[in-house]
Amino acid sequence: MNAKHAILPCNGLDKNVGQLARELALKLAAEAEGEIICPVLLNTAPSRYERVTAEMPLLVIDGCPTRCATKLANRLGLRIDEKVLVTDEAKEAGVTVEEGLTLGPIGLALVARLAADVMAETGPSVTQESSADFETPVEFITVTHDKYIFKIPAEGFHFNENDCWARVIGDRARVGVSDYVQQSMTDITFFEPPKLGAQISQFDDVGSIESAKAVMDAISPVSGKVVAVNDELVDRPEMINEDPYGKGWIAELELGDFESDKELLLTAEGYSPIVKKKAAEAQH
Amino acid sequence: MPDDTFMGVKRERIPWFPTIDYSKCDFCMECDKFCPHRVFEHRESGPKLVVANPNNCVVFCRACSKTCGPDAISFPGKPDILALIKRVREEG
DSSP states (O other): OOOOOOEOOOTTTHHHHHHHHHHHHHHHHHHHHOEEEHHHHHHOOOOGGHHHHHHHHHEEESSTTTTTHHHHHHHOOOOOEEEEEEHHHHHHHHHOSSSSSOOHHHHHHHHHHHHHHHHHHHOSOOOOOOOSSOOOOOEEEEEEEEEEEEEEESSSSEOTTTEEEEETTTTTEEEEEEEHHHHOSSSSSEEEEOTHHHHHHHOOOEEEESSOOOOOEEEEEOOOOEEOOOTTTHHHHTTTOOOOOTTTTTEEEESSOOHHHHHTTHHHHHHHHHHHHHHHTHHH | TTTTTETTEEEGOOOOOEEETTTTTTOOHHHHOOTOOOEEOOSSSSSSSEEEOOGGSSOOOGGGGGOTTOOOOOOOOOHHHHHHHHHHHHHO
């Protein structure tokens, strides 16, 4: 966190993780000179925080996956720059925080570590230079349903039935989501990249995206090691809407066993009837 | 949808769907509001929320569990499901 942030916690007063979200917000406000946004007042009188949200990057802290603070921010059209979800962080750290509403030593230690993590973050993680030439594709086949037209790159892409693609060049693959995903989610407002260096099995999660309508994990069509992530999406997740097969790529993987992975993947011709079917079902 | 398949395998043969832990569920219905595939349904008697249409669930999607405040939704392990899909595909 290299700038003063506006901090929006869920403030969940009736849950232990909500209390931790609140505690983390207070700690960051004190130690990193952030400015706290009270979610209750924001909900009642959003104009009270117009200046703060316009001038500062926004850090949202949710206690549990109900993600009240995120939903509030989305509803008010606020741009979220950073997010913390306490339950996820606890899971990742392998700790079980104390039940009840009084903060205990385990919870407080988690808050201290999260505060230090947030303050230590100085922008996007280092991305290794891409070695291959991944250009935006130019030739597409299209699937039409009512007024919608879904594009699928004609060649060079492999798809899974979870609407994610992999483009393979040499021993590397870029992965992303299809045009069908970006159109059905509408405006994508948040991107969480996978961890650089993570070993991914085929069909593991490789990052996630959010819109006002939905949250979606990207399901990796290929196995391998994450060697680059598209940091630009953190600031501009809408690039997935603008160019899902090019600038909206999610991650680059050093391939594990593509010959084996490929057996479970589809070509453009194989993927197009799946899009057609999903589009038809989505209407009902 | 009897002809429904996932990766060439009949959907009903793939045991991928959410399981609700009723000791944790607080019936906030966030998962049901979220899921566009009508996997969940409300009930008047017994548990107020049930997994009524497990085969509507998108294989490998766990998004509903990410909306669950009390962490009451679980899914099978992906490697097990993948192994099963591969096995069934090989059987033809």
